[in-house]
Amino acid sequence: MRIFISRDAAALSVGAEKTAQAIAEQAQALGLERTIVRNGTRGMLWLEPLVEVETPSGRVAYGPVTPDDVASLFASGFLDGAAHPLCHGFTEQMPWMARQQRLSFARVGLIDPLSFDDYVGHGGFAGLTRARTLTRAALLQEIIDSGLRGRGGAGFPTGIKWRTVALAEGPRKYIVCNADEGDSGTFADRMLIEGDPFALLEGMLIAGLAVGASRGVIYIRSEYPQAIATLHHVIATARHRGVLSDAFDIDVRVGGGAYICGEETSLLESIEGRRGQVRAKPPLPAHHGLFGRPTVVNNVLSLAAVPWILANGGKAYADFGIGRSRGSMPVQLAGNIRRGGLFECAFGITLRELIFDLGGGTCSGRPVRAVQVGGPLGAYFPESLLDTPLDYEALAAAGGLLGHAGIVVFDDSVDMAKQARFAFEFCAIESCGKCTPCRIGSTRGAETLDKVARGIEPERNLELVKDLCTVMTDASLCALGGLTPLPVLSAITHFREDFGPRRAL
């Protein structure tokens, strides 16, 4: 019977390594050696370090377990799944787990992420195996039928993108995986890579088959050292096992700490060894991408959804979800929330259910005042809009966006004028500088909000901010300048009372 302790970066950040060590030492001292598997996280981050013990009827969860708890756990017989104040019963029956529809994250937390055999034993490569029996047209049709849309934030239909690249002429094509997960409040890409990395490789292999590409590149942010090490490890394993070869091989490229490189064209520039400045579109990367070759650029979560779709069929995937948002979305609950983590479910669940039923409200115990959905370029929603369902169109209709499905909760101590100013400030720091609305507008926006805060013609200056936002929205080259107005304007619209004279921000 094995013990599972996560090696996910979030678990390590709260001491999973020390907990694992303490358990190993105690087990040895008592002559009760057990195999300790270092898995991915189950996504219940408030319970990390989570320790799971395998029993004949399933895994039993204990958490959060510090080294100080280890002696009492052994004394109470936790190796047999016995009761203890830290015991949460069978992991699969915990409300957080039982309410999910884990398609892309089905194996995360279950398997040893570095074990090729564990991956295969849990249904890994079933999608690739089926993909190899299909014609290219049939393979593309599966993805189109699934209704899968880009999980990075833009929501473009993945199947259409793939078909465009498949139809493009060229002796060489690329599959580029965007793992430059820079949005605050999101960590799903990291968690997938650290918890089930072979699924990403499989998704890229299938994409390669579908469009006729022989090279894949994973562009990952430097802030994720644990995920980078995991990728290097599993790519070496996949080469050794012959899954990756000259027919399709994958390179890992590490970013340089620039948020803008999450924008697809700037990401391509970065791989080519240049400043991460965005390219004007058209031409689209699908026609003229990496090194000018036809290129699929997909987010980690889009590619990780592909093996399930191929194994189970596009229609089965489309059976989940609502409206034009098909399938499942790994939602990340973050910020001031009692139970934060990753929760994968079909589209349609409301923000309120996520934040209150699952997240348990704020961790400070104070009322929820604002919720930012979709990262730093997403809108701030007030409490009154929390019945909005998770759905690309519904969130857009409410003046926001789904983005990468990060939900950041703020309590009533938040100063929304500061948050609006930060949106401009962040845009100024991270702007690539290529287009004027973003490069200059962001700085002017922050200055103008400072005037509002100082009580200098607040009404007139707020009008000026709105006007500036129109220019940025309409005239920026990419989403950084184009969407920075979203958090700014939503803060002004829903939290107007915060935009008055005060001491300098």
Added chain:
Amino acid sequence: MSAAAPWNIRLAGELIAAEIDAARAFYGDDGEGATALLPILHALQRTFGHLPADALPLIAERLNLSRADVRGVLSFYHDFHDAMPGGCVLKLCRAEACQALGSERVAEHLEVAHGLRPGTGTRELTLQNVYCLGNCALGPAALVDNELHAGFDEQAADALLARLRGAPA
């Protein structure tokens, strides 16, 4: 803190050559341009702790770029720096999810109580801002010499500084 090697032009040349070879092996003709540049910058900084001025002409010559091209790229990315950071490097997340958990108070505390402003440092510690470390449910998040920490509040900051100041430099 991992020990940085002193600048060594021969070792630097080997690191650069290895990255160029790797890029050409993987990308074929497509890898003949500057595509090895970011891996080169990372490799040199990992080895030498920073990117000394002497590295620039070397990289430029090997990649057939101008020094201005190389300078332009390395100055674009927040990760690369041309001076050796002093002491321990603390990267404090200042993005929204950590703001919701009080990262701004931590930053203010570091300045008021310890005289540390982002981008500056003391003998013991260099403070840098970072925007998202992917630990958004357990913030405020911080990287202390590349080790990820959760719940990095004012007390955690005080404890880190006390440890650094107590330790021999």
